Amino acid sequence: MNILGISAYYHDAAAALVRDGQIIAAAQEERFTRKKHDAGFPRNAVQYCLQEGGVRAQDLDAVVFYDKPFLKFERILETYFAFAPKGYRSFAKGLPVWIKEKMFQKDMLLRELAAIDADADWEAKLLFSEHHLSHAASAFYPSPFERAAILTMDGVGEWATTSLAVGQGREIRVLKEIxxxxxxxxxxxxxxxxxxxxxxxxxxxxxxxxxxxxxxxxxxxxxxxxxxxxxxxxxxxxxxxxxxxxxxxxxxxxxxxxxxxxxxxxxxxxxxxxxxxxxxxxxxxxxxxxxxxxxxxxxxxxxxxxxxxxxxxxxxxxxxxxxxxxxxxWIQPAAGDAGGAVGAALAAYHLWARRPRAVNGADGMQGAYLGPAYSQQEIEERLTACGARYETLSDEALLDACARGLAEGLALGWHQGRMEFGPRALGNRSILGDARSPTMQKVLNLKVKYRESFRPFAPAVLREDVAQWFELDHDSPYMLLVADVRQDRRIPMTEEQQKLFGIDKLNVPRSSIPAVTHVDYSARIQTVHRETNPRFYALLSRFKALTGCPVIVNTSFNIRGEPIVESPEDAFRCFMGTELDLLAVGNCLLRKQDQDPTLKTDYKDRFELD
Structure with missing residues (x-):
């Protein structure tokens, strides 16, 4: 059974394909359109999911939208009546848009789907989930638990802003809502x-x-x-x-x-x-x-x-x-509205089609590596077309060159395998650096990411080593847990340093891995697992062998206001528009000094600030 889930028209539009209860593909529309938080109908993401799954529109058993537009429209109307006459001007201004987008959203969806395949009977396939049920389904069904409490909290769905549910087997039962x-x-x-x-x-x-x-x-x-x-x-x-x-x-x-x-x-x-x-x-x-x-x-x-x-x-x-x-x-890595596409599809499979749920203790999100990948031949053809100068290395030579570059303090763009689903780069569309460097945090913020200098970076650490560096001994594959750096890795701040203000305090090294240690000694940790990302795991292992440190900086491959890169071309443009030193795309290694300087672009003003 093939089910397509869709979220759209608020923010972070996305699509996901579920086959027989397994997530086959998922992606956010912003990665294709290069428009941050793109809320439009996710046509590119839908087409990618169908292609990745090898299915035609006719092969889909259902298409599920992640919330109920009529309920949302009802909430908007009731809210304005409850507060009337306050807000009349914004009500009058917004009403024509709401009528078009909420009352006739089904028609809008059918038109968009017909543009993908005019021959499919989309109306017979189209279903609507509820917003918080989609969130709850995205949290429970991919989890490794046979039964669990489910807590969903966001801005607002149709009416609910917070909900408590219980999941058992294939069933989800909502108990309370705010x-x-x-x-x-x-x-x-x-x-x-x-x-x-x-x-x-x-x-x-x-x-x-x-x-x-x-x-x-x-x-x-x-x-x-x-x-x-x-x-x-x-x-x-x-x-x-x-x-x-x-x-x-x-x-x-x-x-x-x-x-x-x-x-x-x-x-x-x-x-x-x-x-x-x-x-x-x-x-x-x-x-x-x-x-x-x-x-x-x-x-x-x-x-x-x-x-x-x-x-x-x-x-x-x-x-x-x-x-x-x-x-x-267990926390859904695409916890926001993008993840609603996954949840809607899974809810349809288990609750609408009443199909059983197989629980084997595994993470159904598969590390969140659910987006597009490129073959080595495709990578070389695309980079050549961009005018890139690269050398193609063996796996071992590439890992060694990249690990050595990191150890020397170089900033590395890392584009490998399937793109991540959700807001975090998890080692496939990442910018990497040496966590031991006292200047790496500042360099990446100001010269690569072009973003506010106060913003911290996350450490990627080998799972088996996490407890030796952080006050955590728990899987954290999605950067969704913060824990402190261990006491024996810290550098205490002096009284004078404690009196420093803002960014001045940030520039004081606080541990042996200062690039990923926040001002309160905390870090947003990603544990790296051989099973879900063997290539990234191998890079960290090589870096550890060279330096004795199993921790590197991992931040998303983009600049401020830009969606995470999707294609090799996106990666090359970002590489040439920033002060990244190295770029690894598949087995291709690019060095900045080897590139045609005329291809360098003024990149930092290309995207609207986030």
């Missing part, structure tokens, strides 16, 4: 907006900024903005927000509470933004931990699965793991 406008995801996004970052894009920047600040505003947030019950349920005080009826997240009352207007995007960061980030992060962690305790107590389940955009908050996830409330956690 409904719009009460949303921990939208509360976090309100602070994302207020601190000058883009909503639905910059939330991870707030998380990265939090360790620079003190949680000075927690009492103000809890006294005025959110009421948190002991079971983790919560209500927002909508007198401070404008997202229900307006065109912004916060209002003047919110601004007065925190002492001024929102920070202007790209303006200098101050201690206030850092303290606000620390405060909303602390409140979010409190909600997540209280919800998890409540789920454990009410369901008695020993395992927990997480999805929804809030599940990408890897700091909260790390604290949840350390709290020991559950025997184990």
């Amino acid at each position: 409904h719009f406008p009460h949303s921990i995801g939208l509360l976090y996004s309100a602070f994302t907006y207020y601190t000058g970052f883009k909503v639905n894009s910059g939330e991870y920047k707030v998380m990265g900024l939090a360790p620079y600040g003190e949680p000075k505003y927690v009492s103000q947030i809890k006294d005025h903005l959110i009421e948190i019950k002991e079971d983790g349920s919560f209500r927002l005080n909508m007198a401070y927000f404008d997202f229900a009826t307006g065109l912004t997240m916060t209002n003047e009352r919110f601004h007065r509470l925190f002492g001024g207007p929102p920070r202007k995007p790209e303006s200098p960061l101050t201690q206030r933004e850092m303290d606000l980030a620390a405060s909303i992060q602390a409140v979010t962690e409190e909600v997540v931990l209280k919800l998890a305790r409540s789920i454990r107590r009410e369901t008695g389940e020993r395992h927990l699965c997480l999805a929804g955009g809030v599940a990408l908050n890897c700091v909260a996830n790390g604290k949840l793991l350390r709290a020991g409330l559950f025997d184990d956690l």
Whole structure:
């Protein structure tokens, strides 16, 4: 049975193909269109999934959209009536668009599908899941658990913003929901907006900024903005927000509470933004931990699965793991809306078609390596057409050259195998560097990624060595858990260093792997496993043999505002537009000094800032 899942029309459109309960392919549309968070119909991603699966449109048993447009339209209308006459101008302005996109979304989907194959009977195949059910399915079905509690948290689906469910076998049973406008995801996004970052894009920047600040505003947030019950349920005080009826997240009352207007995007960061980030992060962690305790107590389940955009908050996830409330956690790597495509397809297979679920203790996301791959012949043809100068090496020679380059402090672009699904590069579309280098973090941020200097980088570490370097002995293949660097690897900060502000504090080496150690000694860890990515594992092993260190910097292969590279051409353009030193695409190795200098481009202004 072949089922195609689709998410679209909000942000991070994606498609996924499930065959007999196994995920065959999945990809985000942004990787093909080169438009960050592309929300349009994922035509390229659909075509890739069909091609990868070797199926025609006629071979599909169902096509499943990840939420129910009519329910979402109902929520929009009811919200405006509830708040009327407030927000009338935005209501009147948006109504024609909503009618077109929500009421007639089925027609839009059928037209887009017909453009892919006009002969298929798409209407007979088209199904609609519910948004939070899609998230819950994406969290539970690929997990290695026979049964588990499921917690989904995001901005908003149709009505639900937080849901608690229990999965057993092929069944998912939703127990509780918190409904719009009460949303921990939208509360976090309100602070994302207020601190000058883009909503639905910059939330991870707030998380990265939090360790620079003190949680000075927690009492103000809890006294005025959110009421948190002991079971983790919560209500927002909508007198401070404008997202229900307006065109912004916060209002003047919110601004007065925190002492001024929102920070202007790209303006200098101050201690206030850092303290606000620390405060909303602390409140979010409190909600997540209280919800998890409540789920454990009410369901008695020993395992927990997480999805929804809030599940990408890897700091909260790390604290949840350390709290020991559950025997184990499993977090969907594409926890945001892109993962809804996977969840919708899996929900249709198990709940609509009522097909059984086989649990063998394996990770159904297969390391998230679900996107396109290129043969060596294709790579060489494409690079040649770009004007690239390269040498083709054996596996052993390539690994040795790349490991030696990393050990010498060079920045390496690494394009191998199948592209990752989800927001993280996990060793197939990555930029890599030496974690031991005290300058690598600054170089990668300012000269390669062209992004804010405060942003931390993640360590990729061999799974068997993680406990020797970090206070973690747990699989973390998707960079979704934060843990501290071990005490014996740290360099204590002096009193004078502790007094430093912002980026000055960042430039003080805090461990023997300073490029991946955040200002609070934490790190967002990726454990690398031989079974899911043997080539990346071999590179780290070679680097360890050369240096004694099994840890390297791993960041996504792109610049700020650019989607992660998909094709060899994307990789070469990024290589030539940045100060990367080496590029490995398949078995082709490119050195910057060998390239035609006329191919170098002014790359950093090509993409809209995220």
